[in-house]
Amino acid sequence: MRDALAEKASELGFCAVGVARADAAPETAERLRQWLAAGAHGDMIWMEERAAQRGSPAGLWPDVKSVIALGMSYAPAGDPLALADSPERGRISVYAQGADYHDVVKKALKSLARWIVEQSGADVKVFVDTAPVMEKPLAEAAGIGWQGKHTNLVSRTDGSWLFLGAIYTTLEIAPDAPHAMRCGSCSACMAACPTDAFPAPFQLDARRCISYLTIEHKGPIPEEFREAIGNRIYGCDDCLAVCPWNRFADAARANQAFIPRAELAAPALADLLALDDAGFRRVFAGSPIKRIGRNRMVRNAAIAAGNSGRPDLIPMLQKLTGDEDAVVSEAASWALARLSDSVVPP
Structure with missing residues (x-):
C-alpha cells in the first residue's frame, strides 16, 4: 500500500509523500500554546479559536490513525528576488503568481483520497491550509522535510518551495521516519528578514512578518515596517529565497499550474x-x-x-x-x- 500510495501521489502531481502516525508530533500543541500566549499570531484570531483542534490530528478527528503528508513543488525558474531593484513594480510572492494552490492541491488530494477509499475502504479527510491542521510539523514527522529556522518546511530535493497538503485516514499505514533538522549553523534566512521577524531560530513573530502584514493584517500597516516593506505588495520570499537548500530545487519538478501569470509576475x-x-x-x-x-x-x-x-x-x-x-x-x-x-x- 505504501509503495502504491507514493506512485499514485506522483501521478497526481505530488513530488513528496510521507506517512506519520496521528500522534507523531506530540510537542505541537504546547508549542502552539506558547506562540499564541505570546501574541505572536497578531490578528489571526482563527489560530486561537480552534487551537484545540489544531494542536493534534485527533483533536480535529478522533478516529484518525495515520496522516499522509504531501508536497507539491512551485519552485521558480528565475530569481525570486529579481524585482528588488525595480521600485516601479510590485513584488508578489512566488507562490501567488500562478493558479490558486488551494484549488490545485485540493483537487489532487481529493483524487488521491478517492483512490485510498477504493483500495482500502478506509475513511479519509483532506486538508489544504484552511483547516485547523499543523501541516509543517506533520510533514516533518512524515519525513518529507524539516522546519527550518524560518519555521517553513525545507526539503533536500525541493528546497523551500513546497505547497503542503494532508490526508487524515482511519487506515493504519507503516509510518516513515521523521526528517532530521539539517540547517546546521546556517542562519541566512534569519539575517535576510527585512523586519527582524525571527526573535530566535525556529521562532516567528508574525506581527513583524511582511507576509502577515501585507496579507493577513487588515488595518494600517505600522509605520515602523513601511520602509522595510519596499515594493513587496503581497507576501515576501526573502527568508525562503536565500536558503542554501534551494540549489537542489528544480523548476522542472514544479506543477505547471503554478507557472507565473504575466500580469502577476511584475505588476x-x-x-x-x-x-x-x-x-x-x-x-x-x-x-x-x-x-x-x-x-x-x-x-x-x-x-x-x-x-x-x-x-x-x-x-x-x-x-x-x-x-x-x-x-x-x-x-x-x-x-x-x-x-x-x-x-x-x-
Missing part, C-alpha cells in the same frame, strides 16, 4: 493604484490574492509607491487620499508625504 504599481473592486476581481481571478480584496491590495501598493521614489505616482496617490476606505486613504497620505519630501525642486 506596475500605477496599475495597482488604479484598481477598483471590479478591476481587482478581474485581475486576480483564480489567484490566492483574491481573498485579501481590493482595499488591502491598494493599501499595499500605496506603501510601495511611497518607497518607490517615483514622483509620477503622486497624482494617483493624491486621488487615493479621498478613498472611501480609511486604511487606503491613510496609506496614500503617508506615501504622498514621503514622495513629496523626496522630490527635489528645480
Whole structure:
C-alpha cells in the first residue's frame, strides 16, 4: 500500500509523500500554546479559536490513525528576488503568481483520497491550509522535510518551495521516519528578514512578518515596517529565497499550474493604484490574492509607491487620499508625504 500510495501521489502531481502516525508530533500543541500566549499570531484570531483542534490530528478527528503528508513543488525558474531593484513594480510572492494552490492541491488530494477509499475502504479527510491542521510539523514527522529556522518546511530535493497538503485516514499505514533538522549553523534566512521577524531560530513573530502584514493584517500597516516593506505588495520570499537548500530545487519538478501569470509576475504599481473592486476581481481571478480584496491590495501598493521614489505616482496617490476606505486613504497620505519630501525642486 505504501509503495502504491507514493506512485499514485506522483501521478497526481505530488513530488513528496510521507506517512506519520496521528500522534507523531506530540510537542505541537504546547508549542502552539506558547506562540499564541505570546501574541505572536497578531490578528489571526482563527489560530486561537480552534487551537484545540489544531494542536493534534485527533483533536480535529478522533478516529484518525495515520496522516499522509504531501508536497507539491512551485519552485521558480528565475530569481525570486529579481524585482528588488525595480521600485516601479510590485513584488508578489512566488507562490501567488500562478493558479490558486488551494484549488490545485485540493483537487489532487481529493483524487488521491478517492483512490485510498477504493483500495482500502478506509475513511479519509483532506486538508489544504484552511483547516485547523499543523501541516509543517506533520510533514516533518512524515519525513518529507524539516522546519527550518524560518519555521517553513525545507526539503533536500525541493528546497523551500513546497505547497503542503494532508490526508487524515482511519487506515493504519507503516509510518516513515521523521526528517532530521539539517540547517546546521546556517542562519541566512534569519539575517535576510527585512523586519527582524525571527526573535530566535525556529521562532516567528508574525506581527513583524511582511507576509502577515501585507496579507493577513487588515488595518494600517505600522509605520515602523513601511520602509522595510519596499515594493513587496503581497507576501515576501526573502527568508525562503536565500536558503542554501534551494540549489537542489528544480523548476522542472514544479506543477505547471503554478507557472507565473504575466500580469502577476511584475505588476506596475500605477496599475495597482488604479484598481477598483471590479478591476481587482478581474485581475486576480483564480489567484490566492483574491481573498485579501481590493482595499488591502491598494493599501499595499500605496506603501510601495511611497518607497518607490517615483514622483509620477503622486497624482494617483493624491486621488487615493479621498478613498472611501480609511486604511487606503491613510496609506496614500503617508506615501504622498514621503514622495513629496523626496522630490527635489528645480
